[in-house]
Amino acid sequence: MSDLFEKIVSLSKRRGFVFQSSEIYGGLAATYDYGPLGAELKRNLTQRWWQAMVYRHENVSGIDASILMHPSVWKASGHVDAFNDPMIDDKTSKNRYRADQLIEDHIERLRKKGKDEDAERVYEALVAALNSENMSQGLYDIIISEEIKSPDSGVADWTDVRQFNLMFATHLGPIQEADNKIYLRPETAQGIFVNFHNVRETARHQIPFGIAQIGKAFRNEIVARQFIFRMREFEQMEMQYFVKPGEQMEAFEAWREKRMQWHVDNGIRAGRLRWHEHEKLAHYADAAWDIQYQFPIGWQEVEGIHSRTDFDLKSHQELSGKKLEYFDQQTQDRYIPYVVETSAGLDRTFLMTLCDAYTEEEVDGDMRSVLKFHPAVAPIKVGILPLVKKHGMPEMAHAVEADLQEHFHTFYDEKGAIGRRYRRMDEVGTPWCVTIDGDSVEDATVTVRDRDSMAQDRIPADNLATYLFDKLRNWKA
Ligand code: ATP
Numbered sequence: 001m002s003d004l005f006e007k008i009v010s011l012s013k014r015r016g017f018v019f020q021s022s023e024i025y026g027g028l029a030a031t032y033d034y035g036p037l038g039a040e041l042k043r044n045l046t047q048r049w050w051q052a053m054v055y056r057h058e059n060v061s062g063i064d065a066s067i068l069m070h071p072s073v074w075k076a077s078g079h080v081d082a083f084n085d086p087m088i089d090d091k092t093s094k095n096r097y098r099a100d101q102l103i104e105d106h107i108e109r110l111r112k113k114g115k116d117e118d119a120e121r122v123y124e125a126l127v128a129a130l131n132s133e134n135m136s137q138g139l140y141d142i143i144i145s146e147e148i149k150s151p152d153s154g155v156a157d158w159t160d161v162r163q164f165n166l167m168f169a170t171h172l173g174p175i176q177e178a179d180n181k182i183y184l185r186p187e188t189a190q191g192i193f194v195n196f197h198n199v200r201e202t203a204r205h206q207i208p209f210g211i212a213q214i215g216k217a218f219r220n221e222i223v224a225r226q227f228i229f230r231m232r233e234f235e236q237m238e239m240q241y242f243v244k245p246g247e248q249m250e251a252f253e254a255w256r257e258k259r260m261q262w263h264v265d266n267g268i269r270a271g272r273l274r275w276h277e278h279e280k281l282a283h284y285a286d287a288a289w290d291i292q293y294q295f296p297i298g299w300q301e302v303e304g305i306h307s308r309t310d311f312d313l314k315s316h317q318e319l320s321g322k323k324l325e326y327f328d329q330q331t332q333d334r335y336i337p338y339v340v341e342t343s344a345g346l347d348r349t350f351l352m353t354l355c356d357a358y359t360e361e362e363v364d365g366d367m368r369s370v371l372k373f374h375p376a377v378a379p380i381k382v383g384i385l386p387l388v389k390k391h392g393m394p395e396m397a398h399a400v401e402a403d404l405q406e407h408f409h410t411f412y413d414e415k416g417a418i419g420r421r422y423r424r425m426d427e428v429g430t431p432w433c434v435t436i437d438g439d440s441v442e443d444a445t446v447t448v449r450d451r452d453s454m455a456q457d458r459i460p461a462d463n464l465a466t467y468l469f470d471k472l473r474n475w476k477a
Contacts, residue, residue, distance in 0.1 A: 005296040008358055009227050011369070015428050017041065017354065017379075018228060030224030030232045037428055038350070040379035040409060042235075045266070045349055046214050048376060049237045052262050053212045053342075060210035060239065061203040065191025067216055071182050073190050074167065076315040078283055083186060084163035086139050087222045090150035091157045097150070098222050099139040099161045100130065106148050108298070122146060123279075130280035136161040166219040168232075184218035189341060191215070192240045193312045196324055200242075207326055207337055208251060210241040214346065226297055228347045235346035242326070242337035245310065251340045252287055252307045259305055259342050260291060263349075267374030267477050268356050274299065284311035291344075293352045302352055303344035310336040353377060357429055363454070371429030372452055375472050381408035382468065383425040383433040389414050397436040400446065400461055404434075407465055426451055431475075432468060 012018040016035035020027040034042055054062045074080050086099040103126050110119035122142065129138025140161040142148075149156045168184040171177070185191065192199075192211045199211050214237045224230045243251045256275075264270050276299070278288040287307040292299045313336045317324040327334050357371040375381060384401045386393035394414055404410050411430065413421050418435065425433050435447040435456075446464065449456045459467050 002296040008354055030221060032228050032231060037379040041377060042350055044377040045346060048266060053239050059205060060212055061199055062212045063195060063199060065195060065213060067185050068182055069185060069190060072319050073194060074183050076319040077190050077312060079167055079186055082283060083167055084165050085222050086136055086161045087164045088161045089159040090153055091159060092155050093150060093153040095152050096222055099143060102148055103142050106146055127279045136163060164222055168218045168220050186219050187217050188213050188215045188236045188238045189240060193316055196313060208241060208243045210239050212239040228351050231347060237344045237346050239342045241340045243340060245335055245338045248307050248338040248340055255340055255342050256289060256305050259303060266377055268352060272356060284308050295355055302348045306341050308339040308341055310338050368423055368426055370426040373429040375431040375475050378429045378431050380411045380428060380430040382410045383430045384410055384412045385418060385421050385433055385435050386414050387418060387435060387437040391438060392441045393436050396441055400434060404465060
């Protein structure tokens with residue numbers, strides 16, 4: 001793990017963004033809990049996503065489907081048969097890896113060494129293997145011929161490559177039998193497909209229209225390291241957009257642009273975002289691009305934009321025997337719509353937001369650690385700091401806080417030197433601190449300190465909310 005990544009992980013724990021799940025029992029691999037500040041950041045991100053996707057598009061409605069679904073759903077979607085990752089074991093260390101990722105890491109190492117031609121050759125072999133009939137054998141052959149060694153033991157003592165289904169299975173009801181086996185959903189999308197008609201009819205949508213959803217998904221990942229980047233229980237923010245067949249590429253391009261802009265609008269540096277085209281298209285897709293972010297652990301996917309054709313609706317129609325067609329009143333056409341989906345990981349968006357905001361800088365000879373969040377996503381918007389604990393300052397500070405709580409998440413702190421209190425607020429990314437001093441009590445003015453410039457404005461306490469709203473609206477990184 002890079003130093004920077006370690007610092008972010010440690011800050012997350014120390015300041016209450018993310019904790020290991022069940023920590024007092026030694027934790028549970030690849031599951032995490034969001035602490036007080038993490039829960040706020042997550043909420044702000046989901047609110048902004050919902051606003052951008054649902055409120056700003058009249059033809060997009062939101063739903064909240066259940067995690068448990070009829071087992072036939074996963075048969076129709078292809079997950080029972082094909083939601084596999086290729087795994088390989090190191091016989092010496094007994095550690096397990098994803099075969100395709102071992103090869104990707106190898107390609108990355110070749111690139112770093114300037115061996116671009118070799119990297120390209122292996123990359124082409126990887127794409128061919130992923131798309132071949134016998135993917136496992138293809139991947140195994142590359143690992144052997146490239147003499148790829150295990151990252152832990154340093155030797156090449158490999159088992160065969162096997163396919164591993166990532167779905168978590170459980171049973172419905174008290175008796176565990178094969179015919180009541182169900183799954184925890186591995187993606188939120190299927191809850192949308194099976195509700196296609198329900199939403200279309202009740203929201204009175206015509207094609208093109210979208211259905212959006214935020215919810216948990218579960219994948220029994222083979223290797224789940226790297227903090228909240230790859231978890232076994234995570235959250236997705238997905239939207240499926242239904243279009244007339246033939247019009248999917250136009251919608252695909254439009255949503256691609258909007259989704260990239262959303263991340264930039266959240267304050268993420270555009271230079272750390274890029275597009276990546278899938279090497280292998282999923283069985284249902286006719287185009288697929290990922291938005292990647294330059295994490296301290298390298299460029300990694302945050303969101304996928306996929307053109308899913310009519311695969312899902314068509315297979316649900318076949319397996320359920322229920323028509324999932326759309327009838328266009330104007331043209332009198334009847335068809336199964338095509339689908340463009342935008343599928344963002346909430347936890348990865350969270351991690352990206354933390355990484356992008358994390359800053360260390362020198363101020364007057366001291367180092368300060370600041371999270372330069374966009375104020376709209378900052379867990380605490382305003383710190384309320386009475387200069388001292390007497391002379392009416394705490395009383396006035398509480399009154400100011402009560403006023404601001406109507407609109408913003410605030411944090412009251414009267415303990416310690418004011419400089420230290422500012423630093424504590426900087427460290428968790430609070431964009432503004434309101435200080436109440438001796439003059440405030442006399443003339444009803446307060447000081448607002450800006451996290452990034454550290455400049456201070458003196459303003460009437462009555463204008464505070466309006467002042468902060470203006471700042472929020474006009475904020476530029
Ligand atoms: P990866 O290749 O990294 O496993 P994926 O291509 O399987 O991801 P999708 O099925 O496209 O991912 O899921 C959409 C989004 O859900 C991803 O862009 C990612 O942000 C998020 N996601 C997927 N798997 C996980 C996971 N195990 N932990 C956290 N987020 C995840």
